[in-house]
Amino acid sequence: MLSYSQMFVDTIFGFVALYALTKILGKTQISQLTAFDFISAIILGELVGNALFDDKAGIMEMAYVLFLWGALLYVIEIITQKFKGTRALLEGQPEIVIRRGKLIRDVMKKNKLDVNQLQHLLREKDIFTLREVEYAILETNGTISVMKKSDFQNPTRKDMKLAPQPTNLSVTLINDGEIIYDNLEEKNLTEEWLMEELKEQGFDRVEDVFYAEYLKDEEMLVLPYVNRGKPKK
Numbered sequence: 001m002l003s004y005s006q007m008f009v010d011t012i013f014g015f016v017a018l019y020a021l022t023k024i025l026g027k028t029q030i031s032q033l034t035a036f037d038f039i040s041a042i043i044l045g046e047l048v049g050n051a052l053f054d055d056k057a058g059i060m061e062m063a064y065v066l067f068l069w070g071a072l073l074y075v076i077e078i079i080t081q082k083f084k085g086t087r088a089l090l091e092g093q094p095e096i097v098i099r100r101g102k103l104i105r106d107v108m109k110k111n112k113l114d115v116n117q118l119q120h121l122l123r124e125k126d127i128f129t130l131r132e133v134e135y136a137i138l139e140t141n142g143t144i145s146v147m148k149k150s151d152f153q154n155p156t157r158k159d160m161k162l163a164p165q166p167t168n169l170s171v172t173l174i175n176d177g178e179i180i181y182d183n184l185e186e187k188n189l190t191e192e193w194l195m196e197e198l199k200e201q202g203f204d205r206v207e208d209v210f211y212a213e214y215l216k217d218e219e220m221l222v223l224p225y226v227n228r229g230k231p232k233k
Helices: 004-025 035-052 057-084 084-092 105-110 114-123 181-186 191-200
Strands: 093-097 133-140 145-147 171-175 209-213 220-222
Touching: 057 171, 114 133, 114 145, 171 181, 181 191, 191 209
Parallel strands: none
Antiparallel strands: 093 133, 133 145, 171 209, 209 220
C-alpha cells in the first residue's frame, strides 16, 4: 500500500507531466478532438491512474511511460503534417452529409449518423429545418459545418451595397467588482473616465458592478450584481 506522501508526490508529478505533454502536443488536442485523440486521452489518463495506485510503479516508471506515449503522439503529429496522405488514415476526413439540400444516406450510414443525431447537430447551429440547408459537412471531430441556402443566409453590408465600417474589439473593464487596469491602459482610458461612465448609469461604486464592457463609439455595457447592484437609470 502506497503511503499518502508517495501518492501526493506521484499525483503532482502526473499532473505536471500531463500538463506539459498537452502544451507540447498543441491546442488541437483539445479544440479538435478526433477519435484518435479521444483514445489517446483515455489511455494517458489510464496510464497515470494505474501508476498512482501501483506499489511497484514509481515516478521514473510513470515518466518513462508518459514520455514514450507522448513521443508516439508527437511523431504521429509530425507525420500527418509532412505527409498529407496519412491524414485521412490517422485523423479521418470531413464528409458531406447534405449536398444541395439532399441527405447522402450512404455517408450517414458509414459514419453511424442517423437523422435524429443530424437534426441535433443542426439545432446547435440554430437550424431547425432541413429546408434551410444547402450543404452540411461532418467534420473529423464530430461537429457539423453548414452552408445555408441563399434564401436563408443573412445579408451582408456588401449585399446591401453599404459602405464598409471598421470593426472594433470589445474589452472587459470590470470583472466581478474589480477594475481591469491593463485593459484600461490598452484603450488609453483612465479610472476617472470609468467612474464618470458608471455614475451616468447609476453606479457610485465599482464594487456594485459585476461586469463592464467597453466598445468604441458605443455606450458602455454595465451589468450589476443581481443581489446588490443598483438598477440602471
